[in-house]
Amino acid sequence: MSTIFSVQKNIQNAHEDSIWNVIWSPLTNKIITSSVDETIKIWNGESLQLEGVLKGLDFAIISIDLSKKEDKILSTTMGHFIEVWDIESSNVLKRINAGPINAWNGRFVNNDELVICGSDKGTLSIWNLDLADNKTLKNKNDIPVSILDTTKKEMITALSTDSLQEMVVAGSESGSLYIFDLETSQAIGEFTAHSDTIRKISHAQNNDVICSCSDDKRMLIYDPRYKTTVMSFQEHEGWVMSTSFGSKDTTLSSASADGTVKLWDLRNKGCFETFSAHSSEVWDVSWENSENPKLVSVGDDKTVQIYAPASS
DSSP states (O other): OOOOEEEEEEETTOSSSOEEEEEEOTTTOEEEEEETTSEEEEEETTTOOEEEEEEOSSSOEEEEEEOTTSSEEEEEETTSEEEEEETTTTEEEEEEEOOTTSOSSEEEETTTTEEEEEOTTSEEEEEEOOTTSOOOOSSSOOOOSEEEEOSSOSOEEEEEEOTTSOEEEEEETTSEEEEEETTTTEEEEEEEOOSSOEEEEEEOTTSSOEEEEETTSOEEEEETTTTEEEEEEOOOSSOEEEEEEOTTSSEEEEEETTSOEEEEETTTTEEEEEEOOSSSOEEEEEEOOSSSOOEEEEETTSOEEEEEETTO
């Protein structure tokens, strides 16, 4: 039987503009949000008190990622910059000028020593962070150390890596999925997945399956080992913007432009909860890492919304 959840509490006007991304850190219990208002904010996962604000150049934040030790945050911006932040000091450790549309989404790889980003050219660029050298190049583009090519000239709109950072999955504006082995830099899989733009890709905690969501209002779950679709869900009335696997990989959450958050039972292959706590589009969701995990969602209404098991 699926656990019953309820809306618990929220932070209204958490940012000055739309909140596009959220991460609930598994080790330190922090909620990290990023926004069109050009800031990244760090909140206490229990009290929801604001603990830090990261503000760099005057560009909206497109994506964020958290290092394995949870001491650094990676961000990519509308200004084509890749930035690495030290959480304790709130200082930027590295700023890379990736060039126009070369850093749409970013993820840490290679034990957080490298970063991989998607572009509008169907390529994934890998950059050396080299944090011992804190210089930033302001007048010319930095050079990536490697480029992975899908061979399709299209926008890479979503990225995800497995927990070991050995594999990267990229989603495109045409709805295709591309899988690369990061050790060999070889393409190991390609799916014609969706009929429209892929918004986000999520890995299960055990790395066995991945989930993609799209503007075609569908969510698809794949087993990359056997290159096959194992589940498909379509109940949202708008674009599906984000999904997130729960800690036991039996529950999936989804966020949609229809203004709802849905919870899915992967054993029974169905939706068991729908929340309409947001007043506008919901952009992202993320689970807490605990025995009875809570869920956080963020959206266009500038609200951070928390959902908890009924017993919490």
